[in-house]
Amino acid sequence: MKIGVISDTHGDYKSWEKAWEFLKDTEVIFHAGDVLYHGPRNPIPEGYNPKELSTALNTCPIPLVIAQGNCDAFVDQMMLDIPIQTPYVFSVIYGKRFMVQHGHDISDEEINRLVQKYKLDFFIIGHTHIPLLKKIGDCVLINPGSTSLSKREDKINSIGIIDDEKVRIIDLETGKEILVLEIA
Incomplete structure (x- = not known):
């Protein structure tokens, strides 16, 4: 099992290209929302090109599963051939239970309740x-962080990779693991 996890691309095609180098051999990619629009409170990312990003996502050979973020709107769905699901995505892959939700309107208590109710992995x-x-x-x-608008002190943009043994958060610039959690 090798699964990609991304979020908050915010229309940044250049950061998608960097992420793709780590995602191209995954079996499925979960996207936790804020796909095309940069949002009114965010700066415009350096690689902002939502039209190019939508083309890349639409032609992605790996299945993409997307949860709606607070910056995703009806017009964004018009650009994508992939459904933006809301407010939750639930999926079972290789017997593992996944739930995706953008995170802007969910409490820790609700996450804990859903983890228990759905027996999530x-x-x-x-x-x-x-x-x-x-x-x-x-x-x-x-939370894989953002591919384009990191709010970390060091501004590292990142993605996640899940495999049979661990979950890794990876720096898009260096490829270094910045967080690792063993699961095997």
Whole structure:
């Protein structure tokens, strides 16, 4: 199993190209929302080209599963051949239960409730632009950070990779693992 996890691309095609180098051999990619639009509170990313990004996503040979973010609107869906699902995505892959929700309107208590109710193995969120890996019982909570508008102090843009042994958050510039959680 090798699964890609991204969030908060915000229309940045150049950051998608960098992320693609790590995602091109995954079996599925979960996107936790804020796909094309940079949002009124965010600066315009250096590689902002939502039209080019939508073309790249539409032609992506790997299945993409997208949850709606707070910056995703009806017009964004018009550009994508892939459904933007809302407010939650639930999926079972290789017997593992995944839930994806952007994270802008969910409390820790609600995440814990959903983890228990759905017996989740992985809960994926975004929104904060800050990567996070932590265990909630047997479930791994993953925030891959942002591919384009990091809010980390060091401004590292990042993605996540899940495989059979661990979950990794990867720096898009260097390829270094910035967070790792063993799951095997």
